[in-house]
Amino acid sequence: MAAIVAILGIVVTPVTEAGKALVVTIKRQASYLLCYRSNVDDLNNEVENLLRTRNDVQRKVDADRRNGQVITNDVQKWLKKVENVKEDANRFNDQVKESISCFNLRSRYCLGKEAKKKMDDVCRLQTEVKSINASYPPPPPTIESLPARGFMPLESTEFSMNRVMDALKDGSINMIGVYGMGGVGKTTLMKQVAKKVKSEELFHEVIMVTLTQKLELKTIQGEIAEKLGLKLDVESQDVRAMKLSERLTHELKSKKILLIFDNLWERLELDDVGIPLEWNDKGCKIAFTTRSVEICNDMDSQEKVPVNVLSKADAWNLFKEKAGDAIDSFELNVVAKEVVKECGGLPLAIITLGMALQDKDKKVWDDALLQLQRSNPTNIEGMDQKVFSSLEMSYNYLESKEAQVCFLFCCLFPEGYSVSENEMMKYGIGEGLFKDVNTLEEVSCRVHMLFDKLKASCLLLEGDRSNSVKMHDVVRDVAVSIASRAEHGFLVKAKVGLKEWPEIKNVQKCKRISLADNEICRLPNQIECPRLLTLLLDSNHFLKEIPNGFFQGMNSLKVLDLCDMDISMLPPSLECLKNLRMLWLDRCPRLKDVTLIGRLKKLEILCLQKTGICELKEKMGELENLKLLDLMETNSLEMIAPNVISRMTRLEELRMGNSFGKWEVMGNGDARQASLAEMASLSRLTVLYIHVENVECLAQDIPGPWKNLKEFCICVGRDYTDGKAERSIKIKNSPCPNAKWVEELFNRTYELELMHCEGLDNLMQSHELGFNSLEILHIEKCGEMEHVISLEEEPLQNVFEHLNKLSLEELMNLKTIYWANFQPVSSKT
Known part of the structure; x- marks a missing residue:
């Protein structure tokens, strides 16, 4: 009270009637001031907590969006409400600052009551977010989402599209063949047909399957089944056909289905695939594309639809779409028309060459026309020489030799094969294709850039695997001819x-x-x-x-x-x-x-996945130039001689998941096996996948390149499983780890899994472990765990700030997720 009186600047008089009234006034005013201060401070604290929650939610929303998840309207509305609260709190604080200059206690009291009301709104938002789902998986892709690169409504293709649509509406026609030369646009046309019949509701389902030159029935069956939500997990081709036929028969009871086979090279026996006999009786149809009208005859097509090259007008319009409006200029118009003429009306050639010449100057155009007119490509059955010339021009106008060599290397693989960036990286390092790069990571980045460049030039397509590319079959023919x-x-x-x-x-x-x-x-x-x-x-x-x-x-x-x-x-x-x-x-x-390999002293990449090798002998340690050693899933490997790994001092990637795991404890003088201590010699190591069976290694402070690791999966215990994240640690049937090298990796891991860890009563007991990078946490059957986190000091503010998945299973003694025995230090008013 004395402090409050001093703040108010009031002198208390002796106890008289006037004095008593003054005391009552002082108490009332003091109450106003305390209410005002307390509520305003509480409001600001709650707003800060809400903004921290908002940041956590926003990070999750951003991560889910990057992973292709669909963000819900509820979470977006909640984020908008939080933004409004933030702005309102800023305006309110401005009012509070103004009230300080005019010493009106009743006004401050009103502000305090208003702060209390706003604080209730903030608390409601904190509660509301707990019941909101931020995202959900995207719906499966439909035929409407099929890309159709280079498609434009053109008169030349309208005729073919109308004939296909008429045939699909004709009840007497159930087999439709669409034929034409490679690169003429058959696939693009059928993708548009698929979208159109869906939009007009002619069929309930449209299934499009892309084929390779050599028919692979199991692959065809698998693609059809996948699009029907059916899992074919049997090897027998006949059993798969029977299961697929049963599923399609069931679907035909309520649905009309259009099945499109793209790029058919030989007769396809529908019975072998699993297409039921009653397919045609139910109004369902089959359409296919091919390069030969003979295949249409072999498939007993009632309707054979040709797809021809573009007219001059359509070719020009398509070329202008890709090359840009500059071709209408006085300088380029004449030469551009000659270039289009040399393309022979083939859409693939027009698109590719148009993009290659985009934004180039007149001399480049003149040179392109000259080369097109003089080229004499190798004859390939069914291909026009003009096609080879135009596609080769795109190759010639690649800006770097590296891109050209990378393109040609893609034709070494079978037709339709998806070439991964990792594969191209290994070939490139082997031949020394890439200049001014020193590490595997740098080569990987270079390959990624070159693949992007080649896709942008329409010379490569997106592959079927992650981070991969593949060649259109016509483009591959051209590449083989060049190579x-x-x-x-x-x-x-x-x-x-x-x-x-x-x-x-x-x-x-x-x-x-x-x-x-x-x-x-x-x-x-x-x-x-x-x-x-x-x-x-x-x-x-x-x-x-x-x-x-x-x-x-x-x-x-x-x-x-x-x-x-x-x-x-x-x-x-x-x-x-x-x-x-x-x-x-x-x-x-x-x-x-594989002991003989030890004599190949210049070897930089050695891949031995899923081989039957039982040991790496001392001779293998002579591979001192090795940058990548891949022994993943080499589960017969029981012995690695001491000092083999440590002598591979140039190693950048060591992949040994589900392989050798019998690492010896550091310090054994009569060691017969490799030890984790050998990692100390691998100063360049950035990728590490290992299995550690000896749990005593977790208690040793092992020197090594732990801080340099950018990608790792460490599995400790009897079993090995790959992590979902690029940095993961999985510990099973082991006591709680306490070695510094493990803690170093804990602080940088994205995924942590703990199972059957004896003596583990909580995940951390000090600020040394912050798990600032952790995104996935799974704890299972750790019977002594009472708290996921238990601290004896001031609580952490940023613990698990990036966590988006928490899984706790069979923790029989678990009491709390986060517990801190922290007593705040009191301060004077």
């Missing part, structure tokens, strides 16, 4: 049904050979290929043996891919490959001894 020229030295015969090594003219001049995905069962004893840099023999599943001298004439070889083969040993002539930089042996389950 086969002497200066490039490619020989590409991937997935063409070879049963033996082919006869190769001028094999001594070959630089790159791809015989991948064939049925070769025998190799020559020796091949003289002194200039050969890259050899792909992967996926020749029948090949059980490589002759001892096979590699003797390949001294220049830098890249060797022997994945998915049935070989049991490596030939002695492998030692001749002194310049080899990339060796890929994934999925060779009978291969057990």
Whole structure:
């Protein structure tokens, strides 16, 4: 009271009637002041708490949006309300500041009451957000969402589209063939037809399946089933067909379905796929695209619809759409019309060349026209020479040699194959394709950039896998034609049904050979290929043996891919490959001894996933230039000699998930196995996937490159499972870890999983562990846990600030999520 009296500047007189009245006034005014101060302070505190909650919600919304989730209207409205509260609180605080200058206690009292009311609104918002779902998964993609790059309403295609639509409406027609040369726009046309029939409700469902040149019935069945929500988890083709037929028969009871097969190269037996016999009787139809009218006849099509090249007017309009309005200028108009004429009306060529010449000057256009007029491409059945010329021009106008080589390397893979950035990175490092890059991460970024450039130039398409690309089949034909020229030295015969090594003219001049995905069962004893840099023999599943001298004439070889083969040993002539930089042996389950690889001193990339090797002997430690060692899922690996890993001092990526896990405890003088202490030598390591069975390693302070790791998955205990996030730690059947190296990774992990951890009563007991990066937390069957977090000091403000998934299972003694035994220090008024 004395302090309040002093603040008010009032002198208390002796106890008289006037004095008593004065005391009552003082108390009333003091009450007004206390109410005002308390409520205003409380309001500001609650608003700060609400804004922190808002920030957490906004981070989750942003993360969900990046992951393709659909953001709910409720959370958006809530965020808007919070923004309004923030603005209202700012205006209110301005009023409070004004009230300080005029000493009106009743006015302050009113402001205090208003603050109390606003605080109730803030608290309601804090409660409301707990019941709001921020997002939900997007609906499955529909036919309406199919992209149709390069589509424009054109008179040339209107005729074909109308004929297809008329056939779909004709009850007497159930099989429709759409044919035309490669790149003429058949796929684009059928995507538009699919959208149109859905919008006009001619069919309840439209299923479009893209085929490869060699029919893969299991793949076709899988795609149809997936779009019907059916999971075909059996291997037998006949059983899959039966299940698919049963599902389609059930669907036909209430739905009319249009099934579109895109890019058919041979007769497709519908019974083998699982198309029921009553398909046509229910008003359902099948349409397909093909390059040959003969396929239409083979499929007994009642309607055969040709798709022809564009008229001059349509070709010009499409070219203008891609090249820009500059082609109407006096300077470019004449040459642009000649360029369009050379494209021969093929939409793919027009689109590709238009984008390649966009924003280029007159001299570039003149040169493009000259080359188009003079080119003489290799003949390919069904392809016009003009098509090759125009597509090759897009290749020639790529801004960098790296992009050109990257493009050509994509044709080494089978038709329709999705080439991942990771695969191209390994080939690029092996051949040294990319300049001015020093690390695997830098190469990965370069490949990503080149893929983006090639997709933007319409030379590559989005692949079927994450971070991958694939080639349109026409573009691939052009790429093979270019790559086969002497200066490039490619020989590409991937997935063409070879049963033996082919006869190769001028094999001594070959630089790159791809015989991948064939049925070769025998190799020559020796091949003289002194200039050969890259050899792909992967996926020749029948090949059980490589002759001892096979590699003797390949001294220049830098890249060797022997994945998915049935070989049991490596030939002695492998030692001749002194310049080899990339060796890929994934999925060779009978291969057990790889000691010979230790003599390939220039090796930088070594991939041994899912091989049958049992040990890495001391000789492997001589691979001192190795940057990537991949032993993922090599679950037969039981022994790694000491000091093998530590001598690979240039390692940047070490991938050993679901592989060797018997790391010895550091300090054993008679060590027979590798220890985690060897990581201390790997100063360049940025990616680490390992399994640790010996739980004693968690109690040791092991030096290592832990702070440098940008991607890791550490699994401790008996089992190994890959993490969902790129930084994850999973500990099972182990005591609570307390080593500094584990804590270092804890603070940087995105995903943490703890199961059956004895002695773990809470996740952290100090500020040293903040889990500031954690996004996913799963704790299961930790019976002694009472609190997820328990602190004996001041509570943390930012703990779990990025957490968006918390899973707690079978924690029988759990009391609270977050508990702090903290006593605030009292302060004087």
